[in-house]
Each structure stands twice: as C-alpha cells, then as structure tokens.
Amino acid sequence: MSKPTLSKIAATLGLSVATVSKALKDYPDISFATKKKVKELAEKLNYTPNSYAQSLRNQESKIIGLIIPEIVHHFFANIILGVVKAAEKEGYLVITLQSDEKYEVEKKQIELLLNKNVDGILISLADNTVDHKHVKHIKDSGVPVVLYDKISKLINCHKIVIDDEKAAFDATKHLIESGCKKVAHIRGPLKPQTTIDRFKGYKRALKHFNIEFDNNLVFETKNLSFKDGKEIADDIYRNHKDIDGVFAMTDLLATGALVRLQELGLSIPEDISIIGFSNWFLTKITTPRLSTVNQPGYEMGEAAFKMLLEEIDDHKNNRNVIYETVEIPTKVIIRDSTLKH
Amino acid sequence: MSKPTLSKIAATLGLSVATVSKALKDYPDISFATKKKVKELAEKLNYTPNSYAQSLRNQESKIIGLIIPEIVHHFFANIILGVVKAAEKEGYLVITLQSDEKYEVEKKQIELLLNKNVDGILISLADNTVDHKHVKHIKDSGVPVVLYDKISKLINCHKIVIDDEKAAFDATKHLIESGCKKVAHIRGPLKPQTTIDRFKGYKRALKHFNIEFDNNLVFETKNLSFKDGKEIADDIYRNHKDIDGVFAMTDLLATGALVRLQELGLSIPEDISIIGFSNWFLTKITTPRLSTVNQPGYEMGEAAFKMLLEEIDDHKNNRNVIYETVEIPTKVIIRDSTLKH
Structure with missing residues (x-):
C-alpha cells in the first residue's frame, strides 16, 4: 500500500485538503464531527504527518x-x-x-x-x-x-x-489638452491585461474629446524595448508625418522614440510630444526629460x-x-x- | 537569579558562545572534555534552551x-x-x-x-x-x-x-590611448573604499603614461548624483576648457556631465570624451551612448x-x-x- 497522504484522506471523505489538514491540527473552525471522522481515518490509514514539519506549520514562521x-x-x-x-x-x-x-x-x-x-x-x-x-x-x-x-x-x-485604463486615459488626455491633434499609441502584444487596459484608456480619451479612433495610429511592438521604440519612430517619421503626440505604453518605448525622432531632426515637444508610462529612473535623465505616468x-x-x-x-x-x-x-x-x- | 544564557555559561568557562552552543549540540569538533564541562554547568544553572529553536538550529533551514x-x-x-x-x-x-x-x-x-x-x-x-x-x-x-x-x-x-583600482586604471588608460591629453576624474567622498581605489587606479594610469598628476583635475562630489555630474560639467566648461577626457566614478555622474556638456554646446566625444563606471542600463540609452566599465x-x-x-x-x-x-x-x-x- 502506498503511503497515505492528506489528499487521500480528503478524497476518501469528500473534504478539501485544507479541511483535513486543519482537522488534524484541531483548528477551531472545523466541526467536532469532521475532526473525529478525519482523525479516525488518519489513524486507520496509519497516517503520520511529519512532526517536524507539523510543528513548524503550527507555529508562525x-x-x-x-x-x-x-x-x-x-x-x-x-x-x-x-x-x-x-x-x-x-x-x-x-x-x-x-x-x-x-x-x-x-x-x-x-x-x-x-x-x-x-x-x-x-x-x-x-x-x-x-x-x-x-x-x-x-x-x-x-x-x-x-x-x-x-x-x-x-x-x-x-x-x-493600479487602474491602468484610467492612467492611460489621463496620459492621452494630457496630450490632447496640451494641443496634440493626432495622437498615436505604441502598445505591446495582446497579453498581459495591462496592455489591453492601457490601449482601452487611450481609446476612451479619444472618444472623450470626440476624436475618431484610427487604427493606423496604433503601433504594436513585441518586446517593449528601447530598440522597438526607435523602430516605431522611424515608421512614424516615414509614414505618419502628421502625428504630433505619442502615448507609449512603457518608458523604454517612449525613450526609444524620443531619441530616434530627435536623431531624425524633429524637435520634442514642439514637433511631436511624447509621454511614457511607469516613471522609471531613466525618464529624469533623457533630453528633454520625459513626461510619464507614475506607477507607484x-x-x-x-x-x-x-x-x-x-x-x-x-x-x-x-x-x-x-x-x-x-x-x-x-x-x-x-x-x-x-x-x- | 536572572535567566542563565549561553553567554553566561561561555563567560564562566572562558569559552566562546559558539563553542558552548556547539558543545550543547554535540558537534563533533568540540572535545569530549569541553562538552562535559559545558553540559554540567548548563545543568547546574538549569539552562534550558528553547527546544523548538534548538530543533530548528540542528536542522538546516x-x-x-x-x-x-x-x-x-x-x-x-x-x-x-x-x-x-x-x-x-x-x-x-x-x-x-x-x-x-x-x-x-x-x-x-x-x-x-x-x-x-x-x-x-x-x-x-x-x-x-x-x-x-x-x-x-x-x-x-x-x-x-x-x-x-x-x-x-x-x-x-x-x-x-571586483578590482576597482584595476578597473579604473583600464578606464583611464582607454581615454589616454584614444588620444585624450588632459584627463579629469570625478570622484566621490573619501569613503567607501571603492572611491579610494578608483581614484588610485586613475592616478596609476596617468603615471603609467608619464602624465603628471594634477589635483585641479580631480572633482569631488558628495552624492554621486546626476545633478552633481551636471554641476561638475559647468565647472569644467567655465574653468577647465583644456580638459578633453573625463573618467567619472559612476555612470550617473558621467551621464550628468554628458548631458550638461552637450547643453553647453560641446560635442562628445570630439571635444571631450566621457567614460563612466558600472554599466547601468541607462548607459545604453544616452545620446551618445556612454562608454563605461562593466561591473558584473x-x-x-x-x-x-x-x-x-x-x-x-x-x-x-x-x-x-x-x-x-x-x-x-x-x-x-x-x-x-x-x-x-
């Protein structure tokens, strides 16, 4: 016969492992009847919990x-x-x-x-x-x-x-309120949820200001890297000269875009505004210093x-x-x- | 009588606490005579170690x-x-x-x-x-x-x-070998040892190339901060126009100097070369990207x-x-x- 375990006792009695474990340790939230059932089966199965582990478990670590x-x-x-x-x-x-x-x-x-x-x-x-x-x-x-x-x-x-959607809404709102007419979004892949929520916040801000959503202004990147930011900047410079604001979903993407757009001769924020997300240390040392959302x-x-x-x-x-x-x-x-x- | 402790037993017998503790636990590196002495006194003093703690101590955590x-x-x-x-x-x-x-x-x-x-x-x-x-x-x-x-x-x-002195020597050597004639050093306060060793490495490199050490080219900062780096850059620009190379003891100082010297209209590295220390992430995203020493x-x-x-x-x-x-x-x-x- 294989060694009896908590889970076997639990399965046999139709209880959860947690209940069995608590019953064996005399937790006050387990009924007397349940404790009796569990202890009797444990004895019958010759179940001996590791007493060292048990003593530890009863103590707080x-x-x-x-x-x-x-x-x-x-x-x-x-x-x-x-x-x-x-x-x-x-x-x-x-x-x-x-x-x-x-x-x-x-x-x-x-x-x-x-x-x-x-x-x-x-x-x-x-x-x-x-x-x-x-x-x-x-x-x-x-x-x-x-x-x-x-x-x-x-x-x-x-x-x-954090409320990623609201944070993204606020960032996009700041761009629009400061005068940007064509606001792009640099986003990550479909997962995790944070990407989706920040994208939603961007869209909600556009809607709030009655600006039509344009999928051509959404740039998806794989790695959220500095290099990705630079590549999107190249794309913006070549194909979307009318973009005058960018909300990037990370500071790293934003910094990549900021560095590359300046290399291409654009002035920031005069020609194009950029805002990032997270408030990494690096945002304070870019030239110009990066606007961002503080993620505490x-x-x-x-x-x-x-x-x-x-x-x-x-x-x-x-x-x-x-x-x-x-x-x-x-x-x-x-x-x-x-x-x- | 106050509760007897390991240290009292140790003091009474003229042994270290570690020896007493090991003796009570029957460690093999303690002589039989010592164990006997310790155990007898412990018994006499009615010393009872916390058995739970003891059982833990004998086990590996x-x-x-x-x-x-x-x-x-x-x-x-x-x-x-x-x-x-x-x-x-x-x-x-x-x-x-x-x-x-x-x-x-x-x-x-x-x-x-x-x-x-x-x-x-x-x-x-x-x-x-x-x-x-x-x-x-x-x-x-x-x-x-x-x-x-x-x-x-x-x-x-x-x-x-790491060998801070050698690393600083190598950084300074790189500046001199790449053509810098007047190499400054931005350092921290007298403590910790790393500051001293990096300063020593800087001096040794000068000596290695028969360049006379000039204390006016050593700039001491308090906080090793980005702001400190910027302030030293102002000083260099105003008072030491002949400096054509800077070895900063941290990447943050180096980045501060790099940003400020460019704001003042200097070209890096054409007018002045800068090398930092640590290989922080931020060194890859400055413009131009910062040379540095990798601290692994x-x-x-x-x-x-x-x-x-x-x-x-x-x-x-x-x-x-x-x-x-x-x-x-x-x-x-x-x-x-x-x-x-």
Missing part, C-alpha cells in the same frame, strides 16, 4: 514569500523594497523569487515557498500564466495569498492593482504586504475574509517632452 | 540571508538576481534585506536573520560601517558569512570583490552564493575553512562617448 516576474526592473525593484520595508516593520522577513515571466517556474516556486512554511505569499502573475490551479493550491493549503500588479480576475483573493511600485509593495498581514491575522483569529481589490492611485508627471497647457 | 545597501539600484538588483538564481538551483531560498547604507540597520538585520536560523549570510557593508563586531558575531554563532562588493579587510571571511552584479551574486554554499558544506563536514578573496573580472565597454583608437 514570520516569513513571507514574494514572487516577482523580473527583479532587475525599476518598478519591481521598488515593489521588493516596499514589501521588504513594510514586512520588517512588522517583524516579518521576505523570501524573494523571480519567475522569469514563466508559469512553470511560478508553479515550482509556490511549492518551494509552501514547503518552507511561509505565512503568506505575494505574487504578480507571469505573462504566460493562464491556469490558476497553483494559486488556488496556496489557498487550499490554508496560506493567505495576495496578487499584485499582474492579477487574474478569475482568482478570488485580495488584490493590489514602493507604495504597491507596501500595500500588498499590509493586506497580506491583515489576512494572516484574520486566519489566526478565525475571522471570515472578505476579499478586496485595492487600487493604488497613479499620476501624470509632466516634464519636458510634452507641451504645457 | 535551507534559507540564507542577503543584506543589500540599496535594492533599487541596477547593480544591486543584479546582485539579488544572481544570488536568488544560484540559490534556487541548489534548493536554497533567500531572505533579502536593505540596510539603507546604515550600520545600525545592518546590525539589527543580522540579528533578525540569525533568529530565523539562516544557514548563511551574504553582506555588502554599509558605507558608514566601521565597527565589525556584528559580522564577527555571525561567525561566532557558527553561521557562515561572505562579504561581497563593499568589504572590510579587517574581517577574516570569504569575500567577493549578476556574476558577483552568483559567485557569492557559491562561496557561501561551500562554507556551509565545510561546516557540515567539519572541514577547516581557508578564507579566500575572489575577484570577478571587469571590462571596459567602449560605446560612443569616447574616441576609438
């Missing part, structure tokens, strides 16, 4: 896990800092992992963190993550999870986001930890958790690559 | 600690990534903390990590750290420690560094973890550790802000 798609990225580095600082204040330490935007890696890292008995997990989903069983598995293990930045509407848990990584990291801590407390005190989605406000930062109004 | 002076910094973000990736490959997870370049914070964070029973600690010392008792305390606790990047020669442990953060993080793992293994297998200092090679990256030769 005061460690949380943080999964980041990309560490070497101004925005995400700020997220790490926000989480680490907020956690330290509350006596928690943070294990950080980078998923490389890969679903398979994300899945493994969740297992690693659960095996280390972390008290909670923060995740920004990888771009190619479509299946969400691994996130549900965290919840089933009785471990709180908060999604931040790149979330899925299909997962029921606490979430921290530090505040987001801080808020994500606080939300996780709340849920950890709710679990401990056996309170019901009502899941919330919290929006961190963004702000248009007007520098020198767009006209004043 | 497979978690290491990483103290970083500044997370939101291209170089250090790469260090985190190098450590995290190398650790994950070997089944270790990484708790990251930011010391904010503060000694007091660093001290507290070491305690936090030791309390979490990490298997080892990696530290880059804060700029204002002069006392090293806290690092010695890690060693005394029997926990391996590796210093990386900002180290102290006064601490006896494994170290991972990822490789350094990777190497630091490997060294730590080696020492963890040495401890486990009761092998003597011979401390080493490993240098990660740097490389001059020639882009468009310096002349070709």
Whole structure:
C-alpha cells in the first residue's frame, strides 16, 4: 500500500485538503464531527504527518514569500523594497523569487515557498500564466495569498492593482489638452491585461474629446524595448508625418522614440510630444526629460504586504475574509517632452 | 537569579558562545572534555534552551540571508538576481534585506536573520560601517558569512570583490590611448573604499603614461548624483576648457556631465570624451551612448552564493575553512562617448 497522504484522506471523505489538514491540527473552525471522522481515518490509514514539519506549520514562521516576474526592473525593484520595508516593520522577513515571466517556474516556486512554511505569499502573475490551479493550491493549503500588479480576475483573493485604463486615459488626455491633434499609441502584444487596459484608456480619451479612433495610429511592438521604440519612430517619421503626440505604453518605448525622432531632426515637444508610462529612473535623465505616468511600485509593495498581514491575522483569529481589490492611485508627471497647457 | 544564557555559561568557562552552543549540540569538533564541562554547568544553572529553536538550529533551514545597501539600484538588483538564481538551483531560498547604507540597520538585520536560523549570510557593508563586531558575531554563532562588493579587510571571511583600482586604471588608460591629453576624474567622498581605489587606479594610469598628476583635475562630489555630474560639467566648461577626457566614478555622474556638456554646446566625444563606471542600463540609452566599465552584479551574486554554499558544506563536514578573496573580472565597454583608437 502506498503511503497515505492528506489528499487521500480528503478524497476518501469528500473534504478539501485544507479541511483535513486543519482537522488534524484541531483548528477551531472545523466541526467536532469532521475532526473525529478525519482523525479516525488518519489513524486507520496509519497516517503520520511529519512532526517536524507539523510543528513548524503550527507555529508562525514570520516569513513571507514574494514572487516577482523580473527583479532587475525599476518598478519591481521598488515593489521588493516596499514589501521588504513594510514586512520588517512588522517583524516579518521576505523570501524573494523571480519567475522569469514563466508559469512553470511560478508553479515550482509556490511549492518551494509552501514547503518552507511561509505565512503568506505575494505574487504578480507571469505573462504566460493562464491556469490558476497553483494559486488556488496556496489557498487550499490554508496560506493567505495576495496578487499584485499582474492579477487574474478569475482568482478570488485580495488584490493590489493600479487602474491602468484610467492612467492611460489621463496620459492621452494630457496630450490632447496640451494641443496634440493626432495622437498615436505604441502598445505591446495582446497579453498581459495591462496592455489591453492601457490601449482601452487611450481609446476612451479619444472618444472623450470626440476624436475618431484610427487604427493606423496604433503601433504594436513585441518586446517593449528601447530598440522597438526607435523602430516605431522611424515608421512614424516615414509614414505618419502628421502625428504630433505619442502615448507609449512603457518608458523604454517612449525613450526609444524620443531619441530616434530627435536623431531624425524633429524637435520634442514642439514637433511631436511624447509621454511614457511607469516613471522609471531613466525618464529624469533623457533630453528633454520625459513626461510619464507614475506607477507607484514602493507604495504597491507596501500595500500588498499590509493586506497580506491583515489576512494572516484574520486566519489566526478565525475571522471570515472578505476579499478586496485595492487600487493604488497613479499620476501624470509632466516634464519636458510634452507641451504645457 | 536572572535567566542563565549561553553567554553566561561561555563567560564562566572562558569559552566562546559558539563553542558552548556547539558543545550543547554535540558537534563533533568540540572535545569530549569541553562538552562535559559545558553540559554540567548548563545543568547546574538549569539552562534550558528553547527546544523548538534548538530543533530548528540542528536542522538546516535551507534559507540564507542577503543584506543589500540599496535594492533599487541596477547593480544591486543584479546582485539579488544572481544570488536568488544560484540559490534556487541548489534548493536554497533567500531572505533579502536593505540596510539603507546604515550600520545600525545592518546590525539589527543580522540579528533578525540569525533568529530565523539562516544557514548563511551574504553582506555588502554599509558605507558608514566601521565597527565589525556584528559580522564577527555571525561567525561566532557558527553561521557562515561572505562579504561581497563593499568589504572590510579587517574581517577574516570569504569575500567577493571586483578590482576597482584595476578597473579604473583600464578606464583611464582607454581615454589616454584614444588620444585624450588632459584627463579629469570625478570622484566621490573619501569613503567607501571603492572611491579610494578608483581614484588610485586613475592616478596609476596617468603615471603609467608619464602624465603628471594634477589635483585641479580631480572633482569631488558628495552624492554621486546626476545633478552633481551636471554641476561638475559647468565647472569644467567655465574653468577647465583644456580638459578633453573625463573618467567619472559612476555612470550617473558621467551621464550628468554628458548631458550638461552637450547643453553647453560641446560635442562628445570630439571635444571631450566621457567614460563612466558600472554599466547601468541607462548607459545604453544616452545620446551618445556612454562608454563605461562593466561591473558584473549578476556574476558577483552568483559567485557569492557559491562561496557561501561551500562554507556551509565545510561546516557540515567539519572541514577547516581557508578564507579566500575572489575577484570577478571587469571590462571596459567602449560605446560612443569616447574616441576609438
């Protein structure tokens, strides 16, 4: 006979793994009847939980896990800092992992963190993550999870986001209000959701000002890279001389366009205005300095930890958790690559 | 009577805390006589170690600690990534903390990590750290420690560094070999050691080419900031028109100087060459693109973890550790802000 596991007990009794696990540990939110059933079967199956792991699991580890798609990225580095600082204040330490935007890696890292008995997990989903069983598995293990930045509407848990659509609306609105008549948008591929939402915000702003949407003014790039920005600038210069404003979905794209358009002899913002997205450090050192939308990584990291801590407390005190989605406000930062109004 | 502690037992017997702790845990490298002495006194004093903590301490936690002076910094973000990736490959997870370049914070964070029973600690010392008792305390606790990047020669442990002096020599040499006759240096304040070593490398290169050192060509800045670089550029333009080459000790200073000198109407590199240090992401997007020295953060993080793992293994297998200092090679990256030769 193979070794009995929690999941076998759960399957046999028609319960969730989390319930079985809680029953064996005498959690107060499990009924006496269920506990009795579970313990009797566990005894019959000669189920012996690893007592070391168990003792750990009953204790708080005061460690949380943080999964980041990309560490070497101004925005995400700020997220790490926000989480680490907020956690330290509350006596928690943070294990950080980078998923490389890969679903398979994300899945493994969740297992690693659960095996280390972390008290909670923060995740920004990888771009190619479509299946969400691994996130549900965290919840089933009785471990709180908060999604931040790149979330899925299909997962029921606490979430921290920015309103990408509104932020993009504001950026485009600034271009139009400062006098731009033909505003282009440089966007990314269809996924992730942030791309879609920023594109939507751009379109909504046009509509708001009764400007007809023109698909020829939308430029799609693959890598959101500096080089991509330069290539789109070449295209704009050659084929769309009438464009006088550009909303790029990342600062890197915006910077590429800004550098290339100047090389081609255009003046920024006199001939063409450019606004980016994120407020990377680099936006302050371009010539002219880049207008952009501030994406508050530090505040987001801080808020994500606080939300996780709340849920950890709710679990401990056996309170019901009502899941919330919290929006961190963004702000248009007007520098020198767009006209004043 | 106050609660007896390891340190009281240690003080009474004239032993180190680490020895007492190891004796109580029956470590093989402690003599039978010492173990006997320690255990008898512990019993007499009614010393009961926290058994939960003890059971943890005897087990490997497979978690290491990483103290970083500044997370939101291209170089250090790469260090985190190098450590995290190398650790994950070997089944270790990484708790990251930011010391904010503060000694007091660093001290507290070491305690936090030791309390979490990490298997080892990696530290880059804060700029204002002069006392090293806290690092010695890690060693005394029997926990391996590796210093990386900002180290102290006064601490006896494994170290991972770059040769700042050689790297600065190479950068200055490139300027001279490409035709610069009057090479200035923009440096930082007297501490940390990296500033001193880069300044030394600059001077050695001048000497190597029989160029007399001129203190008027050395510009000291406080914050190593973009703004500082711009201010030095103003000074150079007003008072030192004959300078035709600049070696700045950071990319940010170099970028500030590059932007400002162009605003003042100078051509780079035709009128004046500029080379930075670190190979930040931003160096690829300046106009012209900045020549610099590559400071390999990822490789350094990777190497630091490997060294730590080696020492963890040495401890486990009761092998003597011979401390080493490993240098990660740097490389001059020639882009468009310096002349070709």
